[in-house]
Amino acid sequence: MKRRQPIAGEIKPARRRDASVSADARIYDSIFQAVMMQRLKPGMKLPEPQLCELFGVSRTLVRKALQRLAGDYIVELRPNRGAIVASPTPEETREIFVARRAIEAAIMPLAIANATPARIAVLKKALKAEHDALHNPTQLDWAQRAGNFHVLLAEQAGNRVLAAFLTQLMSRCSLIVTLYEVPGDSVCEHEEHEQLVKLIAFGDVKGATALMDAHLCALEARIRLPKLDDAPDLGALLGISA
Amino acid sequence: MKRRQPIAGEIKPARRRDASVSADARIYDSIFQAVMMQRLKPGMKLPEPQLCELFGVSRTLVRKALQRLAGDYIVELRPNRGAIVASPTPEETREIFVARRAIEAAIMPLAIANATPARIAVLKKALKAEHDALHNPTQLDWAQRAGNFHVLLAEQAGNRVLAAFLTQLMSRCSLIVTLYEVPGDSVCEHEEHEQLVKLIAFGDVKGATALMDAHLCALEARIRLPKLDDAPDLGALLGISA
DNA sequence: CAAGAATTAATCGTATACACTTTTGGCGGG
């Protein structure tokens, strides 16, 4: 074992965390969570050297994480110009919501078919967490908790393929909300979740599926897509009326 | 522009193909197509050094391609043990077909809504290609042409998110068919495609969606999933009756 | 002679080096 002989006074190259989770997974998760929490906003640059510094690894692993993120449409890799957080276009937004309604409509019957008292209890616990998040000072993660409800449902449906699709759509929705959403009414959203759990517990497939569709339509209706101006009105963006 | 000064007699490092398509995309596509054509079968090893040789690039680019393929569930990356073509489990298989029925059910109304004479003509051209592939000696690509019909429909639906999902499911189905399918009746499958185009041209959303669902169920019914023997019967595999 | 241990070969994981591209800042001409 002949490692590069240690130079005098050289500090150990900082194998900071154990490798129980591979470094690239840490990087992936950090960025993923930051996007979900809306701390990282669309368009923000993700320069490799900086990420290397932050995570204490070489560019090899940073790039690996960035490429996976790009594969999940969370970051955009512009050749020779670096990675940025992705900005879903209005067109993509519409397509994502159509897809999401389709996926969640497919999930609902499966989730109801698999429903057990224990699982209903899990859903109710999630509802309680949502409720608390509503009134808490740190509303940071309201969006995340609300999203969590949908992912939970997908897991209960017992179909990992559909669950993976929904996870991707949820992360893209997070970007969309960051970009476009007007404040909106999260109380109403929460109440719809509660109503959904009631219908699921009752075994009403038709009703639950219909409500889910309405719920997603309401969510989409809150999005304020910029008018189809090809040239985005820079003046308005800068707060200059004329 | 000071490139490393050429040593006497050194041959140009073989920038063999132009970079019009990046090398990693070439590698990705080659493997993807080989899986679709069922030349690459589940479990086959994909050693990096060999791929480097074949494509004339370093391991960096080969690994990039392999990681994208892993992200699409086409290859499996086993830590320290190399990449192999993925082998969907019976459980995954069921989940994939459920997902596929959901996606294609969502696609059908969109495709019909967008239908124009020109688009119907495109579908009919694809049907003709299928028909020819049926009788041709090289049946290699029958599977691909049949799959192409579904992808075409997804494109006509005008939703790239759903189309991307379906593309992923189709490639995984290709692996499934390679693993499990009994020869089956491709004539019947082709006839269902023809009937589908008729219903689309007629604008019958209900009928087309129902037929699509039946079509996919028939496809799934052709899959012979191994009995849930935890211990696969080695004796049977070796052709020993008792 | 078979089973286990030790060696060797093959292959993977990560870091690093260097060329190239893009961007930035400065400079001179109009």
Added chain:
DNA sequence: CCCGCCAAAAGTGTATACGATTAATTCTTG
């Protein structure tokens, strides 16, 4: 004073080096 050109800096793309892990082989030994 502004616009376009040029040089420097920053940052990305790919190759390569080398340690580490796994698989294969050989060598022992009961």
